[in-house]
Amino acid sequence: MTKKSSDRFLLLLRQSRIDIDLSGLDRVTVIAPENSLSFIEFLRFFRLAVIEMAPDIVHSWEGVVTTAAVLVRSTLRRSFTIIAGSLRYSRRYRFFSKTALISRFNAIFSDAVIANSRSALAAAGFSPGGKFHVLPNGFDLNQFLLPRNGRNSLKPFRIGMVANFTEPKDYSTLAAAAVELIRKGIDLTVECVGDGPERAAAEHSVPADLRGRIVFFGVLRNEDVLKRINEWDVGVLLSKKGHSEGMSNAIMEYMLLGKPVICTNTGGNPELIEDGVNGFLIPHEDRFQLVERLKWLLSDTEVLRKMGDHSRRVAWMNFGIDRVSTQLLSLYDQLRNR
Incomplete structure (x- = not known):
C-alpha cells in the first residue's frame, strides 16, 4: 500500500x-x-x-x-x-x-x-x-560486482545450471549432454546448484567415473551461488516438455555476470535471450541441440566472450x-x- x-x-x-x-x-x-x-x-x-x-x-x-x-x-x-x-x-x-x-x-x-x-x-x-x-x-547490481572470470586455457570449461530439482526442470538432458561431451574428449565440468525431490535420481544417473566432473552442490547462500556462476563459461536453464519459465531469475543472474546462456525456447526466455547473440534457444529435452550448441561455444573463446559481454550489457541496462x-x-x- x-x-x-x-x-x-x-x-x-x-x-x-x-x-x-x-x-x-x-x-x-x-x-x-x-x-x-x-x-x-x-x-x-x-x-x-x-x-x-x-x-x-x-x-x-x-x-x-x-x-x-x-x-x-x-x-x-x-x-x-x-x-x-x-x-x-x-x-x-x-x-x-x-x-x-x-x-x-x-x-x-x-x-x-x-x-x-x-x-x-x-x-x-x-x-x-x-x-x-x-x-x-530488479536486482541490486552491487551483488554482481565480482572480478571478471577470464578464460584460462589450462582449466576445464565450466557450465552450470541453477534450479530446483523438481518436475519442471530438465537436469536429465543437461547430464546426458555432459556425459556425451566428456566422452568425446572435451575437458568439461558441470555444476548443478539446487535441491529438491528429483536430485537423488539425477545424481544416480551420472556414471560413477564422471561423478567428479558432474557435480551437485545442493542449496547455497545467494552470494555463493553468484560466486559459482561467476566461474562458469556458460549458464544453462532447461525445462521439460509441458513446462515453461516466467522471467527467470537464474537467467538474469547469468546475464548480469556476463555469461552466454543456453535455455529452452519457452515462456519468457526469448525475452531475455536473443538466439545466436547472447546465447541459444533450444527445443524442450533436445540433447542433440544442447550438445551441438555447447560444442560450438566451447570451441571459440572469442564467441564466448562476445556473447557474455552482450548479456552483461543488456542486463545491466535493464535489470x-x-x-x-x-x-x-x-x-x-x-x-x-x-
Missing part, C-alpha cells in the same frame, strides 16, 4: 514472516499477523488496515490478495487504486481453472495489471497496453533495482494523479 500524504509504504503480509531484510527501508512499515491467515481472516485483517491507513494505492503480488482488495474497496466504498501484480508464470492456464478465473476477475476490477514478462501476460490471455504493463524483476523501482514509482504517480 502507498499513502500519498506521508509518502510512506505499508507492507501487509498474509503470513507471519517474510524472508527479506527490510531494515534499511525507513519508509516501509511492515504489518504481519501472528499466524498465517485464511482468505476470510485476511479479508478482515486487510479491511482494518484500509480503514486505519486510508491508502492511495494497493499493489498486490498475490491473486487472492488482489481479490480481497477489490472486495474491500467495494464494500467500504473507499477510493483507492488497485494494482494486480501476481502474473509471473508463463504456462497457459486452463480457461476455467481457479487461477484463470481469479486472474480474469482481478484484471476486470483492478486499475492496472503488472506482469514480469510479456509471456506471463499472454498466459493469462492479456497483452501489453492500456492497463496492462510489463516490469521485469538494476534502481531502474525498475523508478519505473514502478512512475506508474504509481500516473495512477494516483489520474
Whole structure:
C-alpha cells in the first residue's frame, strides 16, 4: 500500500514472516499477523488496515490478495487504486481453472495489471497496453560486482545450471549432454546448484567415473551461488516438455555476470535471450541441440566472450533495482494523479 500524504509504504503480509531484510527501508512499515491467515481472516485483517491507513494505492503480488482488495474497496466504498501484480508464470492456464478465473476477475476490477514478462501476460490471455504493463524483476547490481572470470586455457570449461530439482526442470538432458561431451574428449565440468525431490535420481544417473566432473552442490547462500556462476563459461536453464519459465531469475543472474546462456525456447526466455547473440534457444529435452550448441561455444573463446559481454550489457541496462523501482514509482504517480 502507498499513502500519498506521508509518502510512506505499508507492507501487509498474509503470513507471519517474510524472508527479506527490510531494515534499511525507513519508509516501509511492515504489518504481519501472528499466524498465517485464511482468505476470510485476511479479508478482515486487510479491511482494518484500509480503514486505519486510508491508502492511495494497493499493489498486490498475490491473486487472492488482489481479490480481497477489490472486495474491500467495494464494500467500504473507499477510493483507492488497485494494482494486480501476481502474473509471473508463463504456462497457459486452463480457461476455467481457479487461477484463470481469479486472474480474469482481478484484471476486470483492478486499475492496472503488472506482469514480469510479456509471456506471463499472454498466459493469462492479456497483452501489453492500456492497463496492462510489463516490469521485469530488479536486482541490486552491487551483488554482481565480482572480478571478471577470464578464460584460462589450462582449466576445464565450466557450465552450470541453477534450479530446483523438481518436475519442471530438465537436469536429465543437461547430464546426458555432459556425459556425451566428456566422452568425446572435451575437458568439461558441470555444476548443478539446487535441491529438491528429483536430485537423488539425477545424481544416480551420472556414471560413477564422471561423478567428479558432474557435480551437485545442493542449496547455497545467494552470494555463493553468484560466486559459482561467476566461474562458469556458460549458464544453462532447461525445462521439460509441458513446462515453461516466467522471467527467470537464474537467467538474469547469468546475464548480469556476463555469461552466454543456453535455455529452452519457452515462456519468457526469448525475452531475455536473443538466439545466436547472447546465447541459444533450444527445443524442450533436445540433447542433440544442447550438445551441438555447447560444442560450438566451447570451441571459440572469442564467441564466448562476445556473447557474455552482450548479456552483461543488456542486463545491466535493464535489470538494476534502481531502474525498475523508478519505473514502478512512475506508474504509481500516473495512477494516483489520474
